[in-house]
Amino acid sequence: MKIVLATKNKGKAAEFASILGDKFELITQAESGITESAEENGTTYAENSRLKAKFIFEKTGLPTMADDSGLECDALDGAPGVYTARFAGEGATDSTNIDKLLAVLDEEENRKARFVAHITLVMENYEIHCEGTLDGEITRGRRGTNGFGYDPVFIPEGYDKTLAELDDEVKNSISHRRKAIEKMQKALSDLNLNV
Amino acid sequence: MKIVLATKNKGKAAEFASILGDKFELITQAESGITESAEENGTTYAENSRLKAKFIFEKTGLPTMADDSGLECDALDGAPGVYTARFAGEGATDSTNIDKLLAVLDEEENRKARFVAHITLVMENYEIHCEGTLDGEITRGRRGTNGFGYDPVFIPEGYDKTLAELDDEVKNSISHRRKAIEKMQKALSDLNLNV
Numbered sequence: 001m002k003i004v005l006a007t008k009n010k011g012k013a014a015e016f017a018s019i020l021g022d023k024f025e026l027i028t029q030a031e032s033g034i035t036e037s038a039e040e041n042g043t044t045y046a047e048n049s050r051l052k053a054k055f056i057f058e059k060t061g062l063p064t065m066a067d068d069s070g071l072e073c074d075a076l077d078g079a080p081g082v083y084t085a086r087f088a089g090e091g092a093t094d095s096t097n098i099d100k101l102l103a104v105l106d107e108e109e110n111r112k113a114r115f116v117a118h119i120t121l122v123m124e125n126y127e128i129h130c131e132g133t134l135d136g137e138i139t140r141g142r143r144g145t146n147g148f149g150y151d152p153v154f155i156p157e158g159y160d161k162t163l164a165e166l167d168d169e170v171k172n173s174i175s176h177r178r179k180a181i182e183k184m185q186k187a188l189s190d191l192n193l194n195v
Numbered sequence: 196m197k198i199v200l201a202t203k204n205k206g207k208a209a210e211f212a213s214i215l216g217d218k219f220e221l222i223t224q225a226e227s228g229i230t231e232s233a234e235e236n237g238t239t240y241a242e243n244s245r246l247k248a249k250f251i252f253e254k255t256g257l258p259t260m261a262d263d264s265g266l267e268c269d270a271l272d273g274a275p276g277v278y279t280a281r282f283a284g285e286g287a288t289d290s291t292n293i294d295k296l297l298a299v300l301d302e303e304e305n306r307k308a309r310f311v312a313h314i315t316l317v318m319e320n321y322e323i324h325c326e327g328t329l330d331g332e333i334t335r336g337r338r339g340t341n342g343f344g345y346d347p348v349f350i351p352e353g354y355d356k357t358l359a360e361l362d363d364e365v366k367n368s369i370s371h372r373r374k375a376i377e378k379m380q381k382a383l384s385d386l387n388l389n390v
Contacts, residue, residue: 043238050241050324126325126382129245129315187321191385 001025003121004032006052006066015172016065019181020188032060045070045082045118046129053122061124065184069117069176071150073101073138075110084150098142098153111137113154117176119184128187132179147171196220198316199227201247201261210367211260214376215383227255240265240277240313241324248317256319260379264312264371266345268296268333270305279345293337293348306332308349312371314379323382327374342366 002025005013010028017026029037038055042048045068052066070084080087080101088096105111114135121128135157142152144164151163156174163171172178197220200208205223212221224232233250237243240263247261265279275282275296283291300306309330316323330352337347339359346358351369358366367373 044242046245047239047242120324125378126323128321129324130321183320190387192387 002027002062004029004034004056004060004062004064006037006056006064008037012067012177015177016181019178020185024188026065027062029056032056032062032064034059040068040082042068043082045116045131046120048082049118049120050122050127050129053120053127057122063121063123065119065121067117067119067177067180069115071101071154072114072116073105074112075105075108079104094149098150101138101150101153102141105138111139113138115154115176117180119177119180121184121187128184128191130180130183130187132176132181132183134174134176134179197222197257199224199229199251199255199257199259201232201251201259203232207262207372210372211376214373215380219383222257224251227251227257227259229254235263235277237263238277240311240326241315243277244313244315245317245322245324248315248322252317258316258318260314260316262312262314262372262375264310266296266349267309267311268300269307270300270303274299289344293345296333296345296348297336300333306334308333310349310371312375314372314375316379316382323379323386325375325378325382327371327376327378329369329371329374 001023005016005026006029007013008029013026013028020026034056038051040048040051042051048068049066052068053064057064070081072078072081086092088100114133116131116133118129118131136155139153139155139162143162144152146166146168147164154163155161156163159166200211200221201224202208203224208221208223215221229251233246235243235246237246243263244261247263248259252259265276267273267276281287283295309328311326311328313324313326331350334348334350334357338357339347341361341363342359349358350356351358354361
């Protein structure tokens with residue numbers, strides 16, 4: 001079965017392929033011939049992942065999978081949430097986003113946070129949706145140089161290193177996205193698809 | 196497999212049961228022992244149906260299905276949409292909602308509209324989501340006495356009677372909810388569930 005993965009990120013595509021297995025032929029958005037992307041104007045990760053996948057499904061007719069993810073801080077009532085990638089506003093970078101997060105948390109004692117990933121697979125008659133989370137806490141300053149995004153300020157539960165201090169292998173084995181992809185793999189193995 | 200249907204409406208429960216077939220034991224929200232319902236504060240039908248089903252799944256651990264639906268008018272940029280049941284505000288009734296719809300459409304030439312239904316089935320590892328639509332147009336005044344909601348002012352495409360003038364049998368055979376339930380039936384028959 002051929003599935004379009006609505007992403008332009010090759011590392012992400014490889015991660016999906018390795019978990020979903022070779023029962024499915026994952027093709028990238030570029031390989032599906034679609035250059036535009038959906039506007040991600042949903043108010044939830046579920047809605048954004050659905051919008052991204054549906055946009056390509058409607059143009060290609062091919063089963064399409066998309067993910068959306070974010071960081072939620074308890075002390076900030078779940079912010080930055082769907083604004084994770086643009087927390088610092090127009091032209092936000094990993095660096096300015098982290099600066100803003102550390103500034104708004106400031107001396108806050110409650111540093112509890114989690115990364116959340118949602119994946120939606122849109123097909124002709126129905127959609128499959130799953131989610132994964134990684135609990136942890138926000139540090140008071142940057143540590144480590146691996147990874148991207150908020151990795152230098154996030155310590156996963158049960159660890160004493162930030163995601164940016166952990167090896168890629170460890171990070172990928174516990175990530176929110178990995179948990180969501182594993183659930184999608186479960187769904188696909190439950191489905192008797194003859195596509 | 197036992198599935199909770201998150202509704203207090205017995206007619207709706209019977210409709211789901213007749214389409215999904217006896218491979219599934221549908222139990223009502225009351226039979227699951229849950230008296231409260233989720234707050235339907237989503238901005239989309241998809242999100243609202245998901246919120247309703249998840250609320251009960253999280254309390255019972257049982258696979259739970261919920262639906263959400265609404266009316267969308269092209270001339271009103273998709274309104275009333277998720278506000279369909281409360282279009283006329285606090286304490287809205289079928290009658291005040293219809294009054295408001297006819298008033299805001301007024302002399303508008305473009306009467307095109309559609310009913311949309313979304314259903315979400317929440318399970319432990321993933322969710323199934325499907326939707327159905329019924330295209331039609333809004334009349335300039337009430338006609339017929341069957342049904343409920345906006346039925347007296349909605350003429351389905353291909354018909355010259357309002358839903359409130361059509362027999363229940365005809366109405367149920369073309370309804371947006373029926374189309375969504377039929378897709379859910381398709382999903383469930385594709386799934387090799389051993390629950």
